[in-house]
Amino acid sequence: MIAAWVAGFEDMFALVAGRFGRVEARRRARGYLRGLLAPVERKNGWQLAEAAGDAVPDGMQRLLNFYRWDADAVRDDLRGYVVDQLGDERAVLVPDETGFVKKGRRSAGVQRQYSGTAGRVENCQLGVFLAYASPRGRALIDRELYLPKSWTEDPQRCAEAGIGAEVGFATKPEQARAMIARALAAGVPFGWVSADEAYGQNTSLRRWLEARRLAYVLAVPVSQPVTAPDGRRHRADVLLRRVPAHAWERRSCGDGAKGPRLYDWALLGLAPRPTGGQAWLLARRSIADPTEIAYYLAHAPTAVTLAELVRVAGARWAVEECFQAAKNEVGLDHYQVRRYDAWYRHITLAMLAHAFLAVTSANTTTKGATAPMMTS
Secondary structure, X not given: OHHHHHHHHHHHHHHHHOOOOOXXXXXXXXXXXXXXXXXXXXXXXXHHHHXXXXXXXXXXXXXXXXXXXXXXXXXXXXXXXXXXXXXXOXXXXXXXXXXXXXXXXXXXXXXXXXXXXXOEEEEEEEEXXXXXXXXXXXXXXXXXXXXXXXXXXXXXXXXHOOOOOOOOOOOHXXXXXXXXXXXXXXXXXXXXXXXXXXXXXXXXXXXXXXHOOOEEEEEEOOOOEXXXXXXXXXXXXXXXXXXXXXXXXEEEEEEEOOEEEEEEEEEEEOOOOOOOOEEEEEEEEOOOOOOOEEEEEEEEOOOOOHHHHHHHHHHOHHHHHHHXXXXXXXOXXXXXXXXXXXXXXXXXXHHHHXXXXXHHHHHHHXXXXXXXXXXX
């Protein structure tokens, strides 16, 4: 089994090896990935160097800061690898952000801002990611570093962090849209987009998806304005009062750590969108506390079942599981770099390592085995 696992790693690395033109860079990249996959406590330059048999971290630092290679090209290879191994037309694309707590003010994009990871305002960087959640597995396939206006409006500060003048301000929903557009252009198979309130309440993102006839289930706040079939506008919670008690259905939206995630669900049709298709207000009610209700706007080119909408709503948790696994297992947040390009390089390699674990897990689970961690 270990031999097959190592062979799988070599096959995966062969997909990206050509992106590292020089032999030294290629060797360092392979060692970096092996270190990310090894049982190393902290996946920083020093410990990755030790795992590779180096006395100092200089080689790993050169890989992130000085060698010439295109992190976006590696990202494209990573996306292709995930699609080849886990691709499914029923897959859900899930954009979301995660925080990376940092000290100081020199790391690209860092400032005091709210981090959902920490649950409070912290001095941190925020990365916006795109997860691919299919019935065969889930992995992160794209990423963008969020740059607040305090950065994009300060050219000198940007230049010092290696941020080019062509990089402008983009909101997190705009970054999510760009990543979904790249997935579309690459022919990634998927059926839905799902996201939390930060993205669901963004009208521009919803309209962009509708214009491309992309189906979605997006969380929205309780105060979200929605249009009933009669053309009248209501808050989501007000419209929900029209649902009779018998219309709620108890369904699982996927398995969690403690088994099926059971909730009561209700569905209300909304006025058709200008671009066509069906539109709904979906509500999820806690069984333990019926006053705890979450709301979603859903849209699809054709009619779908409640069961399908519930499945897609539950798929959103896949991105949180990806963040947890990528941070705990392959050091997504263990980097010690400050430059903009170095952030993308570490994050992309960590995503590739995580994708390898996801693919290996999917393949070994069907065979009743569990993949070991890679030894150095």
